[in-house]
Amino acid sequence: MEHITFLVAVVIITALAFDFTNGFHDTANAMATSIATGALKPKVAVTIAAVLNFAGAFLSVKVASTISGGIVNEKAGIQPSIIFAALVGAILWNLLTWLRGLPSSSSHALYGGLIGATVVGVGMNGVNFATVLSKIVIPAVASPIVAGLAAWGATKLAYRLTRNTDEKTSDKGFRKGQMFSASLISLAHGTNDAQKTMGIITLTLVSAGALHKGATPPVWVIASAGAAIALGTYMGGWRIIRSMGSGLADIRPPQGLSSETAAATVILTSSSMGYGLSTTQVCSGGIMGAGLGGRNPRLNWGMARRMVYTWGLTLPAAAVVSGLAALVVDQGTWGVVLVGAALVVGSGAMYLVSRRQPVHAGNVNEVTPVDATVAAETVETVEVTPAGTTTTPTAASTTVAA
Amino acid sequence: MSMSIKWAALAQTAGVSFAVTVAVVTVFSVGVLALSRREAALEAGQDGAPGAGAGKGGLALASVCFAVCAAVVLYGLSLIAG
Numbered sequence: 346m347e348h349i350t351f352l353v354a355v356v357i358i359t360a361l362a363f364d365f366t367n368g369f370h371d372t373a374n375a376m377a378t379s380i381a382t383g384a385l386k387p388k389v390a391v392t393i394a395a396v397l398n399f400a401g402a403f404l405s406v407k408v409a410s411t412i413s414g415g416i417v418n419e420k421a422g423i424q425p426s427i428i429f430a431a432l433v434g435a436i437l438w439n440l441l442t443w444l445r446g447l448p449s450s451s452s453h454a455l456y457g458g459l460i461g462a463t464v465v466g467v468g469m470n471g472v473n474f475a476t477v478l479s480k481i482v483i484p485a486v487a488s489p490i491v492a493g494l495a496a497w498g499a500t501k502l503a504y505r506l507t508r509n510t511d512e513k514t515s516d517k518g519f520r521k522g523q524m525f526s527a528s529l530i531s532l533a534h535g536t537n538d539a540q541k542t543m544g545i546i547t548l549t550l551v552s553a554g555a556l557h558k559g560a561t562p563p564v565w566v567i568a569s570a571g572a573a574i575a576l577g578t579y580m581g582g583w584r585i586i587r588s589m590g591s592g593l594a595d596i597r598p599p600q601g602l603s604s605e606t607a608a609a610t611v612i613l614t615s616s617s618m619g620y621g622l623s624t625t626q627v628c629s630g631g632i633m634g635a636g637l638g639g640r641n642p643r644l645n646w647g648m649a650r651r652m653v654y655t656w657g658l659t660l661p662a663a664a665v666v667s668g669l670a671a672l673v674v675d676q677g678t679w680g681v682v683l684v685g686a687a688l689v690v691g692s693g694a695m696y697l698v699s700r701r702q703p704v705h706a707g708n709v710n711e712v713t714p715v716d717a718t719v720a721a722e723t724v725e726t727v728e729v730t731p732a733g734t735t736t737t738p739t740a741a742s743t744t745v746a747a
Numbered sequence: 748m749s750m751s752i753k754w755a756a757l758a759q760t761a762g763v764s765f766a767v768t769v770a771v772v773t774v775f776s777v778g779v780l781a782l783s784r785r786e787a788a789l790e791a792g793q794d795g796a797p798g799a800g801a802g803k804g805g806l807a808l809a810s811v812c813f814a815v816c817a818a819v820v821l822y823g824l825s826l827i828a829g
Contacts, residue, residue, distance in 0.1 A: 404828045479752045491761045498765070499772035506776040510783035518779035525820055533827050602775065607768040613826045614764045618756060 352681055353553045356425045357546050359432045359688070361573040364542040366439040367451040368398060368577020371538065373585040374448070374608070374628040375530035378601035378635075380709060381590030384520035385527070387581070387706035393524075394531045395579035401535020402571030406543065406561050415476045416456055417463045425549050426674045427466040429681065431458035432545070433688050434667030440695045442655055446584035446592070446704070450623030453659040455541060456481060461664030465671040484620040485656065489630025492604075492611045496631040499603035500638030507599065519598035526605035533612050534624055535574060542570040583704040589629060591710055592648045594636025603638070604631035626656055771819050778812030781805040 376390040385393065417423065435454040442449040456477075463471040507515040543562040546569075550556040556563070562570075590596065596604070608624075608631040615622050629652055636644045670687075673680045785805030 401827070483752060483757065487757060487761060491764050495765045495768035498769050502769060502773050503776040506773065507780050507783070510780055511787070514783040514786055515779045518782055519775075522775050522779075522816070525816075529820060529823050529827075532824070536827050599776070603768070603772050606771050606775075607764070609823060610768045610771070611764045613823050614760050614767070617826055617829075618760045620760065 350553070351678065352425045352429065353549055353555070355681060355685060356429045356432070356549045359429055359436070359685075360542050360545045360549070361569060363432045363436050363439070363451075363455070363545075364539065364570055364573035365577035365580075366436050366443070367538050367542075368395075368574040369580045369582040370439050370443055370448075370451050370577075370585060371534055371624060372578045372581050373589045374624045375527045375534060375605075377586045377589035377628070378596050378604055378632060379523045379527045380586060381596045382516075382520060382523065382598045382601040384523040384598065384601060387583075387586075387709050390527070391579050391581040391706075393528060395575040397528055397531035398535030398539065398578045399571045399575035401532045401537075402539035402543075402567055402574065404532070404536045406540060406567065415473055416480070417459050418467075418471050418473060423463070423548060423552065424466065425552055426681070427459075427462040427671060428545055428549055430462035430466070430671035430674050430684065431455065431667045433670045433684055434458035434461060434663040434665075436688060437666055437691050438659060438663040440692055442659070443582050443584060444695045444699050446588040447652060447655045448585045448589055448625045448629055449655045449659045450485075450625045451538065452541070452621065452623050453481070453485070453656070454663040456621075457660035457663030458667035460660070461666070461668035462671040464664070465668040466675065480619075480621055481660070484615060484622040485626060488611055488615060488620075488622040489626045489633075489656075492607045492627045492630040493634030493637075495610065496600075496604040496607035496634035497638035499607060500600050500635045503599040503603055504638075504640060516598040519602045522602045523598065523605055526602060526609050529609045530605060530612065530624070530628070531578075533609065533616070535571070537616065537624070539567075539570045539574045542573065543567055546570065581706065581709075583706065583709045584699070587704055587709050587711065588648065588652075589632055592645060593629070593632050593652075594639070594644050596632065596635065597639060600635035600639050604628070604635035607631040607634065623656075767819075771816060774812050774815050778809045778816070781809040781812065785809065 372391055372394050376385065376394050379385045380387050380390050432455075435451070435458040438449070438454045438457070439451055460472050460477065503519070543566050546566045547556065547560065547562045550566075551558055551560060594600070605628075608628040611627045611631075612622070612624055633644055633649055636642070670684045673684050782805065785802045788802045788805060
């Protein structure tokens with residue numbers, strides 16, 4: 346019993362940590378183009394996004410009753426240890442992609458983590474691969490393309506309609522509109538993603554017997570999940586904001602409005618149809634479309650390619666890391682401690698590497714992409730040895746990080 | 748493992764998303780256009796009468812456009828909360 350309580354506590358803390366990384370990873374989705382076009386000042390943008398993410402958490406607990414939407418068989422064997430391993434993989438992948446300034450899907454990282462940990466902990470039959478294909482893979486491929494096409498068409502029309510107006514006046518109008526479209530994305534994000542964390546904590550409490558089966562999330566769970574995602578959002582994943590706002594294309598206000606409207610629409614239509622798509626991919630697709638639909642169509646194809654590769658890698662990479670973590674966690678309490686330590690060390694190391702080339706509110710609109718070579722060396726340390734054999738260069742920095 | 752991918756539902760979602768996006772941005776752009784026409788008219792009409800009428804019409808059109816966009820945003824909010 347003592348062992349279970351310890352694990353449950355660890356899972357809750359890790360779930361909130363994931364929620365935090367989810368927040369700062371995804372600030373860019375709603376706010377990158379608003380910051381790039383000057384519709385909102387960087388600090389104002391992250392504050393609005395944080396408040397709306399927090400508010401969004403309280404709007405609905407509809408999807409919090411399931412964490413995976415049928416991807417893994419939750420009745421068969423979702424143990425707290427599997428959830429813990431899944432979260433570890435998701436957090437590490439989120440931090441690694443943040444370090445490299447790449448917008449990747451937090452949801453895919455979590456799903457990948459759950460799949461990897463379930464395959465190791467329960468077996469292949471614990472995962473419903475048909476659902477993975479129809480609910481995740483196909484929407485993941487289709488949604489950025491739809492958002493991109495819609496943003497492209499909308500941008501073309503917006504420019505065409507306002508071609509004879511004074512650009513200063515019309516830009517002012519489009520910037521105002523961006524405040525609403527960006528806010529809608531933030532709110533939808535808070536509702537969707539905070540619910541995932543609530544779902545994880547609630548299911549963990551149920552499996553530990555602290556809540557009865559089918560219970561809705563208690564208020565403290567809703568509030569802490571909302572607070573964690575809001576805090577993460579406020580911290581602002583400035584590296585990713587820079588990549589999305591300035592790294593892909595030179596986004597002007599009509600393009601910003603078009604891409605945000607496309608993203609908000611695709612997210613809301615798809616989620617009401619039951620597709621669990623990635624906010625990140627939809628928003629990036631919208632920005633790419635808007636970039637190509639602009640007055641002088643230009644897209645940084647190198648950056649676009651890196652993003653698409655990252656999207657493809659997210660699910661399998663998180664699955665591998667979580668699978669390894671599940672192996673170690675299965676060994677008992679010392680395994681949990683070891684994986685937890687690896688998570689802290691890995692996260693701390695990536696934070697320290699990020700300090701070499703900091704991106705913040707003050708320099709977020711510069712076009713220089715975050716240097717991929719600086720991060721390249723950590724890719725190896727973290728990806729290859731996720732489950733813990735602490736490597737020497739990172740060990741030295743743990744005291745600072747913790 | 749039975750595969751039942753509902754292509755029709757996917758296509759419908761895609762089509763609706765595309766149509767709504769283009770429609771909303773178009774209406775918003777017309778609003779922006781009307782507003783900037785109004786400003787131009789007001790500037791031109793400062794010493795003569797003819798500008799005032801165009802200014803009023805522009806304001807009315809812009810108001811309708813932005814009201815339509817606001818309604819779409821409210822509908823979006825209801826989808827989020829629902």
